[in-house]
Amino acid sequence: MWLREAFFRWLVPAAFLLPLWLFVGWAIFGQNAWSLLWVLLMAMPTVFVGQLILTLLTRSRPSVRAERAVSWWDVAGFTVWHGLTIAVGLFVDGGFGWLLTGAILAAIALFWLQLWQLWNEARGTGIRIRETVSWSTAPRVDDSASQPAHDVIVIEESRTKD
Numbered sequence: 001m002w003l004r005e006a007f008f009r010w011l012v013p014a015a016f017l018l019p020l021w022l023f024v025g026w027a028i029f030g031q032n033a034w035s036l037l038w039v040l041l042m043a044m045p046t047v048f049v050g051q052l053i054l055t056l057l058t059r060s061r062p063s064v065r066a067e068r069a070v071s072w073w074d075v076a077g078f079t080v081w082h083g084l085t086i087a088v089g090l091f092v093d094g095g096f097g098w099l100l101t102g103a104i105l106a107a108i109a110l111f112w113l114q115l116w117q118l119w120n121e122a123r124g125t126g127i128r129i130r131e132t133v134s135w136s137t138a139p140r141v142d143d144s145a146s147q148p149a150h151d152v153i154v155i156e157e158s159r160t161k162d
Contacts, residue, residue, distance in 0.1 A: 004069035007078060011058060011070075014078075015051035018085050019044035025089030035091065047085060050107050054078075057114035061121050077113050081106040 022043045026036055064070055084103035092099065
């Protein structure tokens with residue numbers, strides 16, 4: 001359970017640290033100026049936005065919010081994607097294209113995995129959908145039945161012509 005909770009807490013910082021790692025990796029492993037353009041204009045924004053979308057999809061599930069822990073599917077998917085993203089930041093000669101392709105495919109697969117899990121939790125009797133709207137404060141029908149009834153006195157005003 002601690003690993004799933006750690007991944008839950010890691011999702012938001014990962015949106016900032018993974019793109020930063022791509023820049024740091026470029027600096028450490030001495031790539032050329034063209035790869036800097038690729039890192040700054042393509043890789044960093046894509047990883048940042050992708051991680052935020054995946055985090056939003058993950059945290060929108062009722063089970064994740066209730067347990068404050070992701071599922072084991074999430075742990076596997078994010079481990080693969082983050083591992084490949086870190087490997088892309090190593091700028092390995094001869095393997096960069098393969099690692100980049102793997103990271104892109106892992107991100108797409110993780111996106112569909114999140115949608116599938118969200119759909120499975122939201123479908124059915126509607127109870128899960130009502131759990132999703134946690135801010136709803138509408139009173140239930142049985143709550144109003146337990147309250148005592150109050151007498152209502154109506155006073156009508158009559159107008160007289162002067």
